[in-house]
Amino acid sequence: MGAMVYWVILSLSILALGVWVFWSVRGVRAYVRARGKRLVTCPETHCAAAVELDAKGASWKAFRGGNYFRLQDCSRWPERQDCAQDCLQEIETLGQGCLVRTIVAGWYSGKTCVYCRKPLDKVEEWTGHMPALLDPDQKTVMWGEVPPEKLPGVFENYKPVCWSCHIAETFRRVHPELVTDRPPRW
Ligand SMILES: [Zn+2]
Structure with a gap:
């Protein structure tokens, strides 16, 4: 009798766990x-x-x-x-x-950085180094600084910039005294 009760309780527990997992996955x-x-x-x-x-x-x-x-x-x-x-x-x-992320990815698709010409449609790079933008005043900005509801205007007036060039251009803008431009060596 004891073993029977044990098996009933065990079966009910497994059933309850299964239902709970199903609900959780749905949630x-x-x-x-x-x-x-x-x-x-x-x-x-x-x-x-x-x-x-x-x-x-x-x-x-x-x-x-x-x-x-x-x-x-x-x-x-x-x-x-x-x-x-x-x-x-x-x-x-x-x-x-x-989704803003989908719309933004669609905008970058097929575009290249205005500075270094690197293609910006590699979505895997989005996890860490998000591409940035060049505003009409020639200042680079991160996506997080642009309110999403302003996106339609951004798509018309801003240019795509890669993350590396955004960092370099920001440093150049903030610390012009520390930057020396050398002509390229071939
Ligand atoms: Zn670039």
């Missing part, structure tokens, strides 16, 4: 799908807005077996925090295509 997948800044066209203003889905809410709801599709942040908040979030339709249609 993690929902989190990964929802996270990240996205660029949408605001249905109210017809201008670009940077939004973020509530990834934690989506993950928790998916864990319990449901769908949660709401915003957590928008570049038009807090002024318009009570909007209808109609842009969610656009996000649903575009999926990962409206």
